[in-house]
Amino acid sequence: MITINNLLVQYDEHIVLNYLSASFETGQVHGIVGLNGAGKTTFFNTLGGYQRADAGEIRLSGKKPSRSDFAYLETNSFFYASITGREYLAIFPQSNASFRLDSMNSLLGVPLDELIEHYSTGMKKKLALLSVIKRDKPVYIFDEPFNGLDLESNKVLELIIRNLAAKGKTIFISSHILEPLLQVCQQIHYLDHGTFARSYLQPEFGSISGHLFDLLGKEMEEQIGRAV
Amino acid sequence: MFVLLHIRLIQLRRILAGLGLFYSLLVLSAALLLIIFSYFGYRHAPDSYYLSGGVVLALLHIHLNRKDKVFISRHLAPAWLLMSVEYLAFSLPFTLGMLASDQWYLYPLFVIAVLLLSRLTLSYRSKTRYVFLGRIIPARLYEWIAAGRKTFPLFILLYLASFALCGVKSAPLICLWLINGILCAAFQENESLALLYSRHRHAKTFLRDKIRSYLMIQALLFLPPLLLASFFIPGWIGIHISFWFLQMLLLACTITLKYKSYEPAAPSGSSVLMSIVLLSGIIPFLLPLPALLLAWSYPKALHQLNRYFYDYD
Numbered sequence: 459m460i461t462i463n464n465l466l467v468q469y470d471e472h473i474v475l476n477y478l479s480a481s482f483e484t485g486q487v488h489g490i491v492g493l494n495g496a497g498k499t500t501f502f503n504t505l506g507g508y509q510r511a512d513a514g515e516i517r518l519s520g521k522k523p524s525r526s527d528f529a530y531l532e533t534n535s536f537f538y539a540s541i542t543g544r545e546y547l548a549i550f551p552q553s554n555a556s557f558r559l560d561s562m563n564s565l566l567g568v569p570l571d572e573l574i575e576h577y578s579t580g581m582k583k584k585l586a587l588l589s590v591i592k593r594d595k596p597v598y599i600f601d602e603p604f605n606g607l608d609l610e611s612n613k614v615l616e617l618i619i620r621n622l623a624a625k626g627k628t629i630f631i632s633s634h635i636l637e638p639l640l641q642v643c644q645q646i647h648y649l650d651h652g653t654f655a656r657s658y659l660q661p662e663f664g665s666i667s668g669h670l671f672d673l674l675g676k677e678m679e680e681q682i683g684r685a686v
Numbered sequence: 687m688f689v690l691l692h693i694r695l696i697q698l699r700r701i702l703a704g705l706g707l708f709y710s711l712l713v714l715s716a717a718l719l720l721i722i723f724s725y726f727g728y729r730h731a732p733d734s735y736y737l738s739g740g741v742v743l744a745l746l747h748i749h750l751n752r753k754d755k756v757f758i759s760r761h762l763a764p765a766w767l768l769m770s771v772e773y774l775a776f777s778l779p780f781t782l783g784m785l786a787s788d789q790w791y792l793y794p795l796f797v798i799a800v801l802l803l804s805r806l807t808l809s810y811r812s813k814t815r816y817v818f819l820g821r822i823i824p825a826r827l828y829e830w831i832a833a834g835r836k837t838f839p840l841f842i843l844l845y846l847a848s849f850a851l852c853g854v855k856s857a858p859l860i861c862l863w864l865i866n867g868i869l870c871a872a873f874q875e876n877e878s879l880a881l882l883y884s885r886h887r888h889a890k891t892f893l894r895d896k897i898r899s900y901l902m903i904q905a906l907l908f909l910p911p912l913l914l915a916s917f918f919i920p921g922w923i924g925i926h927i928s929f930w931f932l933q934m935l936l937l938a939c940t941i942t943l944k945y946k947s948y949e950p951a952a953p954s955g956s957s958v959l960m961s962i963v964l965l966s967g968i969i970p971f972l973l974p975l976p977a978l979l980l981a982w983s984y985p986k987a988l989h990q991l992n993r994y995f996y997d998y999d
Contacts, residue, residue, distance in 0.1 A: 493840050510996050536878035536951035540832035548825030550884045573814045
């Protein structure tokens, strides 16, 4: 179980994670949805150890986690200039014994011997994905992994996530599009104003779209009412 | 006409504000020194011609490499004029000396050259070259894979020259100093957190290993030509040892300066200081600067890295 207690993250006066508390079952795929600015990326950054929390604690199976427990695919990965994709991947030590770069790349088709600055957005995303899955970690975080991917790579990513889940890994995914989350997640959590407003289990997925659009619609109406 | 210049001045002001008063004064002193040096350089032909040509070539290089050219030409008009104004303003530390000298008549020619080069719409196109560099340099030293790739022919030519000229007193030292400049310039870009965390869990071991690995590669590169030079000019052994020590200091100082102002995936906030440190290798009264800056910036770099290498609270 991953337990989060009263997590507070703020930038100056602006509170992003508002004493967030939640529990996530390990070995499951958790989808995180929410409007822009709801705090999804900050939540992932804090969970993955990329962002220090101002208060609160995170526990992984009852213990204080280490950054090395997490593999994190960021929304926008940064790549050092003038190095090739293969050189970039070599920077990360391989801990996933079953990872075969050539086999995996035959599915993704990343031009590994080209300079990364020549890559398209989708290619960069796939390269970052390769760097994440070559590491064997108990928890994987994918922030907007489907952004920029073509249809075929979307399918490959879905299969990778299913494969990791089958190995007992805990996976967190966010997406602006609900459809892929419905395909791969066991639970979907709705993040609103820095706290989890609601969680949906798989049997409730049929109604999730309606619920979410109701919630979002109400919020939008309120915002428009305040603005106009 | 002054839109770009205005933006650059805002950027410059922010850089100077970030440096603080002491380093701002140091940067301004360096600019003043350049004006004085260029004044002496422009006093006599043919030095003045070489100097003017050098500045034009440097501007041409900047122009062919700049990435915002398409943006400027699409959204700002007239793009060539805006860029010319920018080039003329930022080359002032080199050209003020020209205007104040007897060779002032070169300035109109210089302006014409700048106006012409600003109209060039060509850009360098980067290609994937020298893939073998990634096989001979360990991946964790990616800064030098990138530096080697960007400057490969020049780099190897300078290195070969340091051997070929080892019978000439200061020639190999100049070549190696230029190589060190290329290697130090590679630290002007900050890596992402994913790269920072790729092999280390603590700031102290990260910084120590980083400096140690780069110093080792530097020693592997620099010692053979220096040993050969000492063989040919035995009286210069002391100078060669001091030179090697100074280059080590310059490199270690550059690395600590980079991490002193480390922000994930952003350009280094210490670029100006790094350039001054590198110049200190050839300006005698600035020689103690790298040692002082290393001692000052090492704990600051550790402190800054600890902001990212924290443990879960």
